[in-house]
Amino acid sequence: MDLEQISEILTRLEQHETRAARTLNMVPSENSMSALAKLPMLLDLHHRYFFNDGAEDEPWEFRGVQELSSLETELARPLLRELAGAEFVNVRALSGLNLMTLTLSALGGPPGSTVMLLSRAQGGHYATASVAARLGLKVCYATGPDAHTVDETQLAETLRAHQPGLVYIDQSNALFPLGVEPLARAVQREAPNALLHIDASHWMGLVLGRQLPNPLAEGAHSFGGSTHKTFPGPQKAIFATNRRELFERFRATQQYMVSSHHFGATVSLALALLEFKHCRGEQYAAQVVLNTRCFGAALDRLGLELDGKERGFSAGHQLWVRTRASGVDAFTASQRLFDAGIRTNAYPSLPGIPEPVLRVGLNEPTYHGLMADDMEELAGLFVAAILQTQPTEQLAGRVAALRARYRFPYRFPSDDPKLLEQAMRLVRLALTQPVE
Template structure:
């Protein structure tokens, strides 16, 4: 039962306690990541409150003038960087989240109501929401299926495509250890149903794609791709769609106008800042380290007796690992509780391909961003294994986790005396103070 939170002092206390705990914790939830303090700055400023609709800077379209002086931070920073790193000619930064991007892509590319969309079966990692969203839009759904949880059956795909002639193949791996071979899938689509479009939801792979560690779906022949910007990419909770096709760009622009109003302009600026850091301060090294850390950590856990799915295939090609702790005598929810007490956050969930019940899903994306290296992984594996087995007091393990959390993170290094940091702190402080000074309400002295 929720405890009452009655004052601003209560709010600040809870936030402060969470921050203290977060700085001692390793987050290994694969669908989450951190970003730099600099990139968070726009979320504190006036731009957080503003609409922006005038991408073309047309005088007659400045119906909302609050973002007029900030236009270049979207059109001269975020959009060009996504075009550059995503190897795209056109970008939409309207989507608010991965699921919102999915809705926009299906509404744009899925055809008229009654059309068919082919997507990946949940048994092969397809996103749980795709069928429901598509059906709400009046679309029919058919599934690509696989020979095992990690491999598509391309002969079945060719037969299905020839039979149903879908408007769209929507590639939507959410639970994914090994990515779909997009080039082979596109070739199968072009041969069996040439008019069908292919969109790749790369939410989980986005940072790996932008860094060039994973193949770019557009280079592999997909018509468009996109996804959320806070999984393997260390950015804000937002999303983007990218294409090289001017007709698809026009269709996205026409559709987004009535599906998305405010696109969280401050988060768009945060995304641009995160992209700039990613490009100029080690994003490619970070993405390579994510993959190397994941494979090595899977191997270390296997050596210590934990059942890691697909250990015979190297455990993972990206950032996710799946653990069958039930097979090791520890129910997944209990495993999650034990790890949390040791300062490690993980997913436990049903629906992982190949699992009859629940499993534990972990990611090395945020620990890598927080500075955990290959040299740290034996210690992390020891903490992880001891927590699962309950062989060491949780408080002692939590202290060891906190030591790992103190590593220098990836990204721009901004020293305490840096003019850049001083400027950011001045902006943030002024924003907080000016809002309170101008408020007619009385704020407690402790605030």
């Protein structure tokens, strides 16, 4: 074929990668991750299946990575058990929504059963009710007086009246994490046969980094979520519980809903967990929350309108910025920020907000290394971009400089000469497969 075409595509990818390295990504549901930890996806192992689950006496039907499977059983799982404070974990779901489907399937009861979800007005995920309905589950909701609160009376009455088999709480548009402990107490009191599962996708890095209470310690029967929002890992998802019976139910469902569990991503997850444990993941998590609060306060001082001001703007990684009062529609603001090298979410609506809004996350800038002291400067750039008070190109240069101030403080040092040489050798091997 004409090699020009593939070469041009590689050039386009290179241009995007170069731009990305000059960008601050402030999308709460995204994160970057260790480049070294992504290497497994480039290798032969990426293509290989297996169904074995770590039992010594289980015969190997698919043998492609039997020699590497311990990277799941003896690295990913023990690390996750430790970080998640759980006796039983499963790392085979492919994504957050895949995990949601598995969890509702495994724990939600047969078609016709009732599950309780968090209302979207209280930050529940957009897809959960549709997935539940498609599984034949009936749905009731926990609701509340505002975007950040569940009404305890309504919760108790609904639990009592509907007696759901599963309460699935998936706060995803959220400034303040719902306390799991009062939820667990209500479930235990009003619907004692119900299971309580926390979908902590958005909070995962903060939970594993011990900035938020562990849902299992607070009384949830299980928790899980994707590994690429506040947790700086691959597109994957995890399930954790201390109850063997729930683990086995989940595992039985996973076996028919996920066959190839994308072992390349599993090994990436193992490396990301290792990195999180050894490269100051807890400090990263604490810094996310601190940076978020500081950035919210700085935006507020500069005159932007933010939700949750009375409670300190956020107790996690998200901020919700209303730009209309500043005379700029959120979608326009998002475009201007993008042009200046800052990626945010423009949302048509968020709970309790009657206008398009910017959903902003400090998780990835924090992962790049930004500290509380940088938030004032970042807020200045952010506001200048929205209000166009400085030339875009100049702003973009300052954003790039701010990002370049730090070098992967929570990563394996992939620019360490020895590691880099080893990584490059591995990549060259994958690309050329020389045979001695």
